[in-house]
Amino acid sequence: MSLLLIAKNRDFTSLKEAIQELDPNVDVEVWPRVDKKERVNFAVCWNHPEKVLGNYPNLRAVSSLGAGVNHLLDDESLPNDIPISRLITDSLQSQMGDYVLNAITNYRLHTYRYFDQKRTGEWKPHGNISKTSTPIGIMGLGEMGLHVATLLSQQGYKVNGWSRSKKELNGVSTFAGNDELDAFLNETKVLVNLLPLTEETDGILDLDLFKKLIKPGYLINVGRGSHLVEEDLIYSFDMDYLEGACLDVFEEEPLPKNHTFWNRPQIMVTPHVAAITPAKEAAKVIVENYKRAMSGMELMFEVDREKGY
Numbered sequence: 001m002s003l004l005l006i007a008k009n010r011d012f013t014s015l016k017e018a019i020q021e022l023d024p025n026v027d028v029e030v031w032p033r034v035d036k037k038e039r040v041n042f043a044v045c046w047n048h049p050e051k052v053l054g055n056y057p058n059l060r061a062v063s064s065l066g067a068g069v070n071h072l073l074d075d076e077s078l079p080n081d082i083p084i085s086r087l088i089t090d091s092l093q094s095q096m097g098d099y100v101l102n103a104i105t106n107y108r109l110h111t112y113r114y115f116d117q118k119r120t121g122e123w124k125p126h127g128n129i130s131k132t133s134t135p136i137g138i139m140g141l142g143e144m145g146l147h148v149a150t151l152l153s154q155q156g157y158k159v160n161g162w163s164r165s166k167k168e169l170n171g172v173s174t175f176a177g178n179d180e181l182d183a184f185l186n187e188t189k190v191l192v193n194l195l196p197l198t199e200e201t202d203g204i205l206d207l208d209l210f211k212k213l214i215k216p217g218y219l220i221n222v223g224r225g226s227h228l229v230e231e232d233l234i235y236s237f238d239m240d241y242l243e244g245a246c247l248d249v250f251e252e253e254p255l256p257k258n259h260t261f262w263n264r265p266q267i268m269v270t271p272h273v274a275a276i277t278p279a280k281e282a283a284k285v286i287v288e289n290y291k292r293a294m295s296g297m298e299l300m301f302e303v304d305r306e307k308g309y
């Protein structure tokens with residue numbers, strides 16, 4: 001029996017050590033050096049090569065190395081009856097909270113404008129934007145969104161949240177389903193995307209949606225690059241629907257060197273770093289789920305394949 005770590009261009013040394021520290025009996029292999037394909041029972045994947053999972057006939061379960069699982073659900077080589085799980089830890093939530101709060105503060109205090117002005121020696125104050133004139137809208141009230149919504153509300157922001165099913169959350173106005181999407185957007189100035197990537201949410205961040213925000217809005221995309229229709233973002237700046245965006249995820253990662261986003265002063269780019277699971281925390285969930293899979297038990301953080309997240 002073996003546990004296989006699969007990713008392109010990733011150093012798995014610390015994750016492998018952390019897994020073996022927790023349980024020295026777990027035989028950990030790192031793709032592409034696999035001793036015997038038949039022995040692989042559990043795979044942990046991130047940005048894995050297409051169809052690679054079809055090579056392992058005795059897989060009992062697969063885990064994402066992150067919170068998102070679209071890369072696994074999209075893999076046609078993974079049989080439908082193999083359970084999929086994801087990694088959720090406390091520190092993932094708190095890192096996401098830090099990232100979003102920081103992006104909002106930078107927007108309100110014009111941090112990026114001042115960075116630009118420093119380059120040219122321009123002394124030009126911009127009035128700070130108050131918290132009260134910055135209602136935040138969080139799309140997706142799951143493991144990440146609920147934490148971020150609560151944190152922002154505790155920081156004194158007016159927070160709106162949108163999800164598929166209705167949520168009750170102290171200090172947060174909640175909206176649910178497509179019928180309430182417009183009402184949610186109409187009360188939002190800074191939009192934070194924390195949706196999973198599914199058939200329904202693919203391309204959801206488009207011109208039609210940006211038009212409905214309190215003008216000019218600001219976008220923080222920490223979900224997935226394919227949520228955003230890239231040309232609509234640029235057009236929304238021209239139309240004054242949006243005044244800026246902080247993007248952590250992209251249709252193509254790494255973001256190509258010649259991509260227009262690099263040269264737009266309105267856009268802050270970070271290289272998919274909003275929340276990264278530390279190796280030791282990842283190892284705990286992986287080892288627990290490996291044991292569960294080997295004994296036929298339900299996995300922790302198991303994905304609902306019907307819903308797609």
Ligand code: NDP
Pocket residue numbers: 066067068069139140141142143144145162163164165166177194195196197198200201222223224248249272273274275276309
């Ligand atoms: P969850 O699965 O826990 O939550 C998803 C939320 O989105 C739920 O509230 C769900 O509604 C809502 N949702 C799903 N589909 C729809 C829809 N069609 N309409 C309205 N609401 C919908 O996800 P997480 O919070 O764990 O993570 C969200 C995403 O964030 C991940 O999939 C990943 O893409 C991204 N992520 C990015 C990171 C980064 O570093 N940039 C790090 C971690 C995550 P309901 O509650 O009703 O089911």
Ligand code: OXD
Pocket residue numbers: 065066067068069275276
């Ligand atoms: C994740 C991510 O899904 O890093 O965890 O995007």
